[in-house]
Amino acid sequence: MRSSFRPLVLVAAAAALTLTGCGFSGTQATQPSAAADTSQRIVVDNFRAPVANWAIESDAAYILSLSGCLETLTTFNQAEGKVLPSLATEWKQTSPLDWDFSIRQGVRFQDGTDVTAESVVSALNHVLDAKVPARAFNRTMISSVTAVDGQTVRVSTPAENPLVPYRLASVNTGIMAPAAYKPEGLDPFGHCTGPFTPVSEKAKQSLTLDRNENYWGGDVQLAGAEVRFITNGPTRAAQVQTGESDISLSIPVASLAGLKADDGVTVLGADSPRTATMYMNNGRAPLDNVEVRKAVREALDLDALAASVYEGAALPATGPFAPSEPWAGGKQDKQQQDIEEARKLLAGAGYTADRPLEIIAIVERAEFADVAAVVQENLKNIGIPVTITSKEYASAEPDVLAGNYDMLLSQRNRLIDIADPIGFLTADYTCKGTYNLSHFCDPEYDRIIADAAKTVDTTERYKLYAKAGQILQDKAVNAWLVNEQATDAIRTNVLGYVQDPLSRYVLTAKTAKAAS
């Protein structure tokens, strides 16, 4: 398959090996010998465009955050793996259901008004009142937000919740001046607190920002920025190569080789919290039998899959988590194909090929058609006939949620709401999980997740996640195929850029450019 791509595969594989070392914490590109030119402006190509009129509860919040406009009470530092102060200087759990956040004194919105407990409460309640609430911060997990005094905000929860500081690092909980919240929608212009203030917008094209001269976090190293909304991956790659952009986010695999060969460009990679997964229906025969599921897993050649379909830009998965994630646990053995073992497991399970099993490959991810073909071939080797159906996710979802399917190729962002996998592990694998595509149910697993949800100590909580992950592995709930990589490309004169696999933080006060 795709033999003509062999040179590209080799280059990409080499790139992937280089990227492997980057880990979950993202990559830092530093040019210590170069001096920042504070008169420079920077261009960032982002992969998504705002579609919801800057609604803070929508993904537009990511754009405002990466642009250096929107800030939250806390931030999550990938490198340190912990929540750090931002607009809040400290926080403490004052009762099992209450968390108090001290608001940083002396911070002003870009319109000159002070950031106070009252303005923070108003901003957070705006998010809570949204018709389609934010995943990270809504009425199901937050009961109220109130001002205790002029500089203290109390966040109350309906049940004990150690992850409130994590939730307040979500970009959807960004704080804007009261004047930003208008009846016709959110107006971010001049109403943020970040190092850059938006000054103009070209609808569906770009957002232009200038330096915030009064930024509370220190001197801003750039005069301004333009964040472009370029949804086509190859175009983003071409722009950083021509120098039209300085930073291009989310580079497609096919463009990696060209960029790596360009002296003017640095390619950065990190584990993304996404694992391409073959979901198996644990609630329907024959995949309700754990031995059959294990046989399926044993039959898969993940190395070949990563090298061929993903052209080396993804790594074979070791389980439900990426190995670099702090909750992945110690034992991270790569799944090796073992056809004989798979056949034995099938025979032991009494499997008979009464009907072909169906793999649904969602069309939104073009590579899944090829992945399905590889899996089909692998399973044929152990005597499981497979048919492949390509569908839009929206059309597959009702049947999958109802349990009327065999296998589904899809991928999930484990950290889509907060920098902690509790939401993912609860929704996807608990008996009452709202997104339990695998129809897996195990009381022991549920008990561990319930304990984790109440565990304040981060290390202990991560241990519980690892334990839960091990159950998923032992029960072969799904076949985890490859861990995807987040890949950004920057011009070599960009200074102080730290890659964030979730693209929340791109432009900061420290981002700079050397004189051209």
Place this chain on the structure above:
Amino acid sequence: MLQFITKRTATLVAAVVVSSFAVFLIPYFTPGDPVRKIIRSRVAGDAIDDASVQRLSESLGLNDPLAVQYLRWLGDFFSGDMGLSFVSRTPVVEQVLPALSVTFSLVAMALVLAAAVSLPLGIISGLRPGSGADKAITAVTQALIAMPEYWVAPVLVLVFALKLSVLPTAGWNDLSSAVLPALTLALRPISFFTSAVRAGIVDAAAAEHVPAARARGLSHGQAILRHVVPNGLVPLSTLFAVWFAGLLGGSVIVEVIFAVPGMGRLLFDAVVNSDIPLAQGGVVVVVALAVGVTTLADFVHRFLSRTVGGTLA
């Protein structure tokens, strides 16, 4: 004339009603829940809770019977209100008009470019059918049909942006940023226009009035210029209008690759996201323009046919 205008007006109203109704039905007859699609367009991710779906359905009026929903939209439309986008909650007209202006400019540039290239090629080819030049022109222009936009566009970027560094790769800022998208869109029209002009010239050259003009004392060149070329151009007016109408909503691939904020992208996103008011508003405007442009083309065609006294009625 009055009868013609009345007929075309009726066609316009029928086209608006039929197209808007068809677009309205798309989300309900394609797989997947429209409300979930709307939510996913605002917030990436898979897990959506049922309470949010219910709340949004209620607030957007999507729990009403389909007939009620459609008639409500139609009533608002004919009173001048295209409604609010389901996704952005901003007026549809504020999204459609800027996108239309962009695509209108892009398509106009592409077709003018196509006409400028295909006219001389078609005339040269048609005046000497079967010659080496004719064969070469026909071969090259026919080959353009086989080049899909998703292939041509990256090749043009590779050559003019990456290798030669003379044009930007994408965006919609100044004339230079319009060159590559316009060129990509122009290639297929060049092929069709050249073929049409060639055929028109061949027919006109074979008409009886050409020898008659020579007999009246016109030189060969004068006869060609006065009688052959004008007749040869008549079919182009209709073809130009048809392509114009088609590309207004059909340039989505080029708009995505070159990050052009036009109608193609707007319509595509609206349909994918089940943004029914936006899709309806966009399609209605495109259809109305298409009817308007083809009507205008009919006028021009009739005028030219009469003026040049050619063979085409």
